[in-house]
Amino acid sequence: MTHTQVPFPEGFLWGASTAAHQIEGNNTNSDWWVKEHTAGTHIQEPSLDACDSYHRWHEDMDVLAGLGFTDYRFSIEWARIEPAEGQFSRAELAHYRRMVEGAVERGLRPMITLHHFTVPQWFEARGGWTAEGATELFARYVAACAPVIGQDVSHVCTINEPNMIAVMAGQAKRGDNSFPPAGLPTPDDETTQAVIAAHHAAVKEVKAINADIQVGWTIANQVYQALPGAEDVTAAYRYPREDIFIEAARGDDWIGVQSYTRTRIGADGPIPTAEGVERTLTQWEYYPSAVGYALRHTAEVVGSEVPLIVTENGIATDVDSRRIDYYTGALNEVASALQDGLNIQGYLAWSALDNYEWGSYKPTFGLIGWNPETFERLPKPSAVWLGEMGRTRTLPRIAD
Ligand code: BGC
Numbered sequence: 001m002t003h004t005q006v007p008f009p010e011g012f013l014w015g016a017s018t019a020a021h022q023i024e025g026n027n028t029n030s031d032w033w034v035k036e037h038t039a040g041t042h043i044q045e046p047s048l049d050a051c052d053s054y055h056r057w058h059e060d061m062d063v064l065a066g067l068g069f070t071d072y073r074f075s076i077e078w079a080r081i082e083p084a085e086g087q088f089s090r091a092e093l094a095h096y097r098r099m100v101e102g103a104v105e106r107g108l109r110p111m112i113t114l115h116h117f118t119v120p121q122w123f124e125a126r127g128g129w130t131a132e133g134a135t136e137l138f139a140r141y142v143a144a145c146a147p148v149i150g151q152d153v154s155h156v157c158t159i160n161e162p163n164m165i166a167v168m169a170g171q172a173k174r175g176d177n178s179f180p181p182a183g184l185p186t187p188d189d190e191t192t193q194a195v196i197a198a199h200h201a202a203v204k205e206v207k208a209i210n211a212d213i214q215v216g217w218t219i220a221n222q223v224y225q226a227l228p229g230a231e232d233v234t235a236a237y238r239y240p241r242e243d244i245f246i247e248a249a250r251g252d253d254w255i256g257v258q259s260y261t262r263t264r265i266g267a268d269g270p271i272p273t274a275e276g277v278e279r280t281l282t283q284w285e286y287y288p289s290a291v292g293y294a295l296r297h298t299a300e301v302v303g304s305e306v307p308l309i310v311t312e313n314g315i316a317t318d319v320d321s322r323r324i325d326y327y328t329g330a331l332n333e334v335a336s337a338l339q340d341g342l343n344i345q346g347y348l349a350w351s352a353l354d355n356y357e358w359g360s361y362k363p364t365f366g367l368i369g370w371n372p373e374t375f376e377r378l379p380k381p382s383a384v385w386l387g388e389m390g391r392t393r394t395l396p397r398i399a400d
Helices: 031-036 053-067 090-105 121-125 134-144 162-173 189-209 231-247 290-302 320-339 381-392
Strands: 002-007 013-017 071-075 109-113 155-160 214-221 224-226 254-259 263-266 269-271 308-313 344-350 368-370 377-379 394-399
Touching: 002 320, 013 109, 013 308, 013 381, 031 121, 053 071, 053 090, 053 368, 053 377, 053 381, 071 155, 071 344, 090 109, 134 189, 155 162, 155 189, 155 254, 162 189, 162 214, 162 231, 189 214, 189 231, 214 231, 214 290, 214 308, 224 231, 231 263, 231 269, 231 290, 254 290, 290 308, 290 320, 320 344, 320 381, 320 394, 381 394
Parallel strands: 013 071, 013 344, 071 109, 109 155, 155 214, 214 254, 224 263, 254 308, 308 344
Antiparallel strands: 002 394, 263 269, 368 377
């Protein structure tokens, strides 16, 4: 086995990602805050203070920039910016503007996600994405974000993992609220159409704010792999859960690829992970090659005109050396896809910090840990190792 190095293409994004609700703490106007304080859900613990990144974002950025990263993806919180319908908080817009400027000052390019799973309580109460006028309300929120994203922001993600939103809506209609949804139930068609419409409306609003902003959305890729003879079943299973959302990105400036593990499909649907196979803290199969399959599949569906960015990729583990192994395997796949000519414009790991994994703090995805008493940031060896690649601007390639 030989090790070679693959240079980053020009302008390659190198960073880590987070989401507001998972790190900020006290996101009290969001629908999730209500869920977390409602009895009888799958939620094991509420998010409460999370990592207190609402106040400590500058510490997060200091650490990331110091490690060698050049890009930071974070989300801004609709529930804070528009806590009551039609009432926008100037103070919260100014807060997020300070974050954008703070990132730039530290040499980090901010990639801003406008929506990452949470919505304001009032939006949920009026029926969420499928209620009449939802698209217009989302578009109005996006337009209101002009003071935050109008300058210094090169990349904006409209909606994170719309396919998971549709899957969760399908599941909720059947009375189950667990995350991540077990076995990926059938997405709700109406929600699928609604979020696609909301994305297209949001793209227009962002372009109206600043036509130079590169706009896209980020899709959860489950790396569906067909067992012999199950190719048609797999394609039919995958289309409403993934491909329809990838197709909706045609014409966008980029598409975000997010993958963690694989899902094998047999004649009767998904096959459970076999006994004895290594699993991560989320119980997903340890499968670092996922990102390679995800990139290649996305390129095939969306076409070569839309650049790809890995916007999330990582592993929940409390053994940091397994995280380094995972990223070694994953980056080898990215390097190999680049060598094959795929137009990949960046790689952002999930996640910058150990964070609130939608119901529990136990699955730790972070490159950076933190002290639960003092919130002091504690970068792990994996963070140092990954950050270093930003300095050398090369990816490891393990050729065989
Ligand atoms: C989401 C993150 C989540 C991660 C791990 C993605 O589905 O965008 O919010 O924490 O995967 O489950």
